[in-house]
Amino acid sequence: MQGESEPPVPGGPATVPEGLVIPPKPPLPAASATVVEESVVVVDDVVATDEEDEAASASALEALWDDARPDDGVDASVPALAIEGLEKTFGGKVAVAGLDWRIEPGTFAGLVGPNGAGKTTTLSMIAGLLRPDGGTIRIHGVDVVAREREAKRLIGVLPDRLRTFDRLTGRQLLTYAGLLRDLPGDVVEARTASLSRALDLTPALGRVVGDYSAGMTKKIMLAVAMIHAPRVLVLDEPFEALDPASSATILDILRAYTANGGTVVLSSHGMDLIERVCDRVAIMAAGSIIAEGTVDDVRGESSLEERFVEIVGGAGETEGLEWLHTFSG
Amino acid sequence: MVAHVLRLRLALLVAAGRAGARDRARMLAGLVFVVIGVAAAWAGLLRLRGDDDLAVQAVTVTGGAALVLAAVLAPPLVGDDQLDPRRFRPFGFTSRPLAATVLLAGLCSVPMLALLVIAAGVVVLWLLQGAPALAAVAGPLLGVVTVLLLSNLSGAATAKLLRERRSRELTGLFVLAVLIIAVPVGLFAASLDWGATVPAPLAAASSVLSFTPLGAAWALPGYAVTGDPMGWVALAVALVTVAALAVGWFVAVDRILHTPERPLPARARAGMSWFAVLPATAGGAIAARSLLYWTHDRRYGINVLIVPVAAVLAVVPLLIAGVPFELAILAPAVLIALFLGWLPHNDLAYDSTALWLHIASGVRGIADRLGRLVPIALLAVPTFALVLPLTAVLHGHWSVLVPLGGVIASLFLSGLGFSSIASAAAPYAVTRPGDSPFRQPQRTEGSGITAQALVMFASIAVTAPTAWWAWEAITVDGASAAVALLAGLGTGVLVLIGGLAIGSTVFERRGSALMEFAETAA
Numbered sequence: 001m002q003g004e005s006e007p008p009v010p011g012g013p014a015t016v017p018e019g020l021v022i023p024p025k026p027p028l029p030a031a032s033a034t035v036v037e038e039s040v041v042v043v044d045d046v047v048a049t050d051e052e053d054e055a056a057s058a059s060a061l062e063a064l065w066d067d068a069r070p071d072d073g074v075d076a077s078v079p080a081l082a083i084e085g086l087e088k089t090f091g092g093k094v095a096v097a098g099l100d101w102r103i104e105p106g107t108f109a110g111l112v113g114p115n116g117a118g119k120t121t122t123l124s125m126i127a128g129l130l131r132p133d134g135g136t137i138r139i140h141g142v143d144v145v146a147r148e149r150e151a152k153r154l155i156g157v158l159p160d161r162l163r164t165f166d167r168l169t170g171r172q173l174l175t176y177a178g179l180l181r182d183l184p185g186d187v188v189e190a191r192t193a194s195l196s197r198a199l200d201l202t203p204a205l206g207r208v209v210g211d212y213s214a215g216m217t218k219k220i221m222l223a224v225a226m227i228h229a230p231r232v233l234v235l236d237e238p239f240e241a242l243d244p245a246s247s248a249t250i251l252d253i254l255r256a257y258t259a260n261g262g263t264v265v266l267s268s269h270g271m272d273l274i275e276r277v278c279d280r281v282a283i284m285a286a287g288s289i290i291a292e293g294t295v296d297d298v299r300g301e302s303s304l305e306e307r308f309v310e311i312v313g314g315a316g317e318t319e320g321l322e323w324l325h326t327f328s329g
Numbered sequence: 330m331v332a333h334v335l336r337l338r339l340a341l342l343v344a345a346g347r348a349g350a351r352d353r354a355r356m357l358a359g360l361v362f363v364v365i366g367v368a369a370a371w372a373g374l375l376r377l378r379g380d381d382d383l384a385v386q387a388v389t390v391t392g393g394a395a396l397v398l399a400a401v402l403a404p405p406l407v408g409d410d411q412l413d414p415r416r417f418r419p420f421g422f423t424s425r426p427l428a429a430t431v432l433l434a435g436l437c438s439v440p441m442l443a444l445l446v447i448a449a450g451v452v453v454l455w456l457l458q459g460a461p462a463l464a465a466v467a468g469p470l471l472g473v474v475t476v477l478l479l480s481n482l483s484g485a486a487t488a489k490l491l492r493e494r495r496s497r498e499l500t501g502l503f504v505l506a507v508l509i510i511a512v513p514v515g516l517f518a519a520s521l522d523w524g525a526t527v528p529a530p531l532a533a534a535s536s537v538l539s540f541t542p543l544g545a546a547w548a549l550p551g552y553a554v555t556g557d558p559m560g561w562v563a564l565a566v567a568l569v570t571v572a573a574l575a576v577g578w579f580v581a582v583d584r585i586l587h588t589p590e591r592p593l594p595a596r597a598r599a600g601m602s603w604f605a606v607l608p609a610t611a612g613g614a615i616a617a618r619s620l621l622y623w624t625h626d627r628r629y630g631i632n633v634l635i636v637p638v639a640a641v642l643a644v645v646p647l648l649i650a651g652v653p654f655e656l657a658i659l660a661p662a663v664l665i666a667l668f669l670g671w672l673p674h675n676d677l678a679y680d681s682t683a684l685w686l687h688i689a690s691g692v693r694g695i696a697d698r699l700g701r702l703v704p705i706a707l708l709a710v711p712t713f714a715l716v717l718p719l720t721a722v723l724h725g726h727w728s729v730l731v732p733l734g735g736v737i738a739s740l741f742l743s744g745l746g747f748s749s750i751a752s753a754a755a756p757y758a759v760t761r762p763g764d765s766p767f768r769q770p771q772r773t774e775g776s777g778i779t780a781q782a783l784v785m786f787a788s789i790a791v792t793a794p795t796a797w798w799a800w801e802a803i804t805v806d807g808a809s810a811a812v813a814l815l816a817g818l819g820t821g822v823l824v825l826i827g828g829l830a831i832g833s834t835v836f837e838r839r840g841s842a843l844m845e846f847a848e849t850a851a
Contacts, residue, residue, distance in 0.1 A: 090845075124844070127689055131841035148840075152691035159689075162682040162848075163762065165618060167625050175604050176614050180690040185609025206600050224686070 078141040080105040080232050080263035081126065085135035088121050095121040097287035098135070103265060103280070105140070105231075108258050110274035110295075111267040112304075113284030114312050119267045120160060120236055122284070126265065127157040127234045139232055153181075156230035158221050160237040160267075166210035170201060170220050173209050174227060181228035188227070195223040198253055200246075214241035222250060226257075233257065235266040239273060251277055271305040285312050330422060331430050338412065338434040363443045374450045378457050383532065385458060386551035389451055390535040393472050393547030396444060400476040403440075404484040405503050413488055414582045428582035435481055441473075448473050455550035468549030471567045475546055478574035485581050498606050498620075505707075509714040516718040517727070539563050542570040607703075611692055615700025619676075623704040628679060628760055632672055633708065640664040656803070658723045659733060662716050666737040667788065669709045670744015674784040676701050678756040682847045688840040694833025698749045709741060731810040732799035735817025739795045742821025744788040746828025753836040755780040756843070758850035791820050 079102045086099040096118045103109045113119050124130040126137055128144050128151060137144045144151040165173060171192060178188030196202045199219045204212065209220060218241060225233060233254070239247050254264050255277075268274050274281055275295055281304065282292040291298050291311055299307045345356050370392075377385050412431050435441060448469040455465040518531075538544030539552075539559075545566035552560025603617035623629045640661035647657040677684065687697055717734065721727045757780060798813035836843070 128691070129685055129688055129841070129844045149691040152689060155689070157685070157689045159685055162685045164686065165622075165680070165683050166762075167622060168618065169600060172601060172604055172618075172621070175601065176618055177686060177690070179609055179614035180611050180687065180692050182611055188609065228690075 079103060079138070080107065080140055081109075081265060082138040082141075083122075083126070083135065086122065086125065086132055086137065087134035088118075088125060088130065089133055094287055096125070096132075099284075099288050101282060101289055101292065103263060105263050106258050106261050107263055108254065108277060108279045109263070109265045110278035110281040111265065111284055112269075112271065112274055112281060112308060113267075117284045118287045119284055123234050123236050123265070123267060124159070127155055127159070128152050129157070129159070153228070154231045156225035156228065156233045158218075158225045158233070158235040158238055160240070164209060164217075164221060164224075166212075166217075167208060169206055169208055170196070170212070171205040173220060174205075174223055177224040178227045183228060191227050191229075192223075195226060198249075199223055200249060215243055215246050218242055219246060219250070222253075230262075232263045232265065235264065237268060238266055239268060239270060247273075271303070271308055275299065275304040283308060283311055330426060331433065334412070334430045334434050335437065338437050341412075342437070342439070360439065363439055367443050367446050370447045371450045374447075374454045378454060382458060382551060382554050385454065386548065386555075387532045387535040389454070389551070390538050390544045390547045391531060393451070393469075394538045394541070394543035396447075397472070397476055397479060397543045400480040401483045402503075402507060404480060404487045406500065406507070413484065414585045415488065418586055422586070424583040424586045425579060427586070428579045431582070432477060432481060432578070435477055441477060441480075444473060444476060451547070451550075455554070458550075458554055460550040460554045464553030465550045468546055468553075468567075471546035471549070471571055474571050475542070475567075475574065478571065478578050482574060482578055482581060485578075485585065498603050502606070505711055509711050512715055513718040516722055540566055542566060545570060610696070611690075612696035612700045615687075615692070615697055616703035619701050619704045620707070622679070623708075626679070626762070628762075629704075636665055636668040636672070639668065655724050658720060659729070659803075662713075662720045662733060663736055663740065665712065665716055666740040667744060667785065669705060669712065670741040670788055671748060671781075671785050673702060673705050673745065674748035674751040674780060675756055675759060676748075677752040677843065678759045678847075678850065679762070680847070681762050681850070682844075683762075684843060684847045688844055694753070694836035695829060697836055698753070698829050698832045701752070702745055702749070705745070713737065713741075728807055728810065729803060731807075732802040732813040735795050735814035736792060736799045737817070738814075739792040739817035739820040740788055742818075743791045743824035743828075744784065746821075746824040746826070746832075747784045747787045749825075749828040749832030750835060751780045751784050753832050753839060753843070756846055756850075788824075791824055792817070795820055 081101065081103040083099055083101040086096050086101075087094075088096040099118075099122060111119050111122070121130065125132050126139075126144070128148060131145065139151045139154045142151045142154060165176065168176060174192040174195065175188050178191060179185070183191075192205075193202075196205055199222065201216070201219055201223065204216060204220075209217065212220065218238060222235070222238065225235070238250065242250070258264055258279075266278075278295055280293065281295050281298050282289045283298065284290070291307075295304065298304065302310075345352065347353070374389075377388060412434055414427060414431055417427055417431075436445075451469045451472075452465050455468075456462065535544065535548075539548035540562060545563045548563045549560065549567065552563055603620045604614065607613040607617045643660050643664050644657050647660055648654065680687075717730060717737070720733065721730050795813055795817040798809045798816055802808070802810035802813050
């Protein structure tokens, strides 16, 4: 049957929504050099082509932050995050006990700590997912309890171990996240396009998120966290399950984000990663922060990992296991 | 050009049968269907021969009006018009000859040919009834022209409005809308008392339709026979209708040929499913996501399945207990309303921990509450459109619809209202996403029995007054039927609004508690 339907309009990643076409920028400024250094040795040519791509996508996102951030009357001199005396108890078990933490705007801050130290609980309270039992959290001076919706507008969240609506396709999920944030439809469409290009998700947008690999899921969730151009990104274990190449892409985007005045708060188990990328680091144990400062301050002479084990006190606890060394066979 | 386009039209007709075995079978089946339909129409028309003129008038006018209405509704349902004027754009035709040619070509299609044959039947019938030849021919002819112009205009409007939004979901909605109208009307027509005379409601309908663009043309022969001076009004309406439609068609073709077409943002629209149909707001997005989950997640389907089974099974014990059939048959409709209103009382729990996205985004409670009710509303409206007339037919009196409608509105709407509160205030653990719907969830606290029972009893309790009036109307006398309907609608709407307001506040206040619930239940 001829002429059954009009031929589909051809369109690949090349057709960008109007107003978002940004000329590619020369390779990234100094900040990214530290990461690229290592990978250059292994795959020289790949990095060279990627670099151009990433520079373009990172600058596309920069434009996103610039044009998108509403005139929300935020005072840049106020700390991006100010926590005082934060407390949270779950059925008698203390998860967070009197935590204080201040982060200036534009900071790349890391939160490390042993399992069960209360990192996820703390980040959940910052994100407004859990209500503190005591103490205050202010995002750019906005109290997250008293001015809840206002504060939530300033924050983008990537939670760890929470489900997502994984029966939606990538594009549907990003649209959903954007519309939930009350963004207009055309803005959502344009940002979906530029975020997925920056995160290299475009080919997967039509697939159901439930079929994504762990790394792809992290990336789409990062896009979900960023779609409303927040001032503070709260990321719980963003690099878990990510391959080094994807980690590098995300790091570049996050660096561009902080360079433009955005603030990143992330938790991680990977000490060397935190050591490499964060401006400031806080070590958390038993519900409060026990060491905080620039990475150099905190680690002192040794590496961050050694310092962490030393502070938290992991070594020297193998007593009582002598029977293990006297094999019974 | 005219001969060329007509030849193209014929070639398309023939080609439809050549495409392949399946298309050929489909076309043959369609053809058989059309032939049977036309034959039945002729048989029905000729059976009316010699009947009272008013009876013939009532049947031909309502039938003709139905055909005109079908001309409006068909293009959005069928879609793709092969002789769409925009397809001729590259050839540089002048607009007026093209508009006329496309109209003429449109006459050479199977549905229009069938319509011509039926219209010829109407002409023959009226000639046998003794109508003047001019009126007998002019009326149905004007009717055919109206149908032709309307279907073309409707096709052009469909192409313009739905080009960007056409999707399976939207077509489904159209079919649903047509069913919601057609099923009750069909059941009503079938239940009418077709004795020697035309049923009074039909006669009343036809006399109204005679003065609307839908039925005016078809009413002309009848007025000519009876010599009713109102016939001149019908003639004026019919002529103005055709003239206005013709002007509209020529203007439309002219504009189609002279406005450049925006390229489709097909890439972005594709695969958006309900998101492309519903408004781009938080509430619209939640509705779209809920609809996707209702249709894709088996956990929702299982809940819905229980409703008809329970409703039908409930009749059996009533009949055994000796309740008269015409009263027992009212039970399923009432139970379905109760269950449908009760269904969303735990909808939030089905999100599991994915709920964080709503809470972190600071979604307004009302957007969340309303959006989640959209699937159940979309399910309930056609269900009631089907169940209510069916109940009336089985019960025996259409008047039962008024009090029964009150009870159903009250149960369903107040159920939705109470559910909106319960799902935010007292969610309970359900099977996790991806698990078998039959698997028992691991409960950490409470089984949810309280919330389930409370929603159900609360909606029964607020319906009690309405039910009493309805019972009065059905068993004693019909005087309180209107009271029952108004009371039911009033109760339902009030409880729904109140429930949405309270549910929204609860949802916004309890965000943290809901997250803790989701994390412990998951």
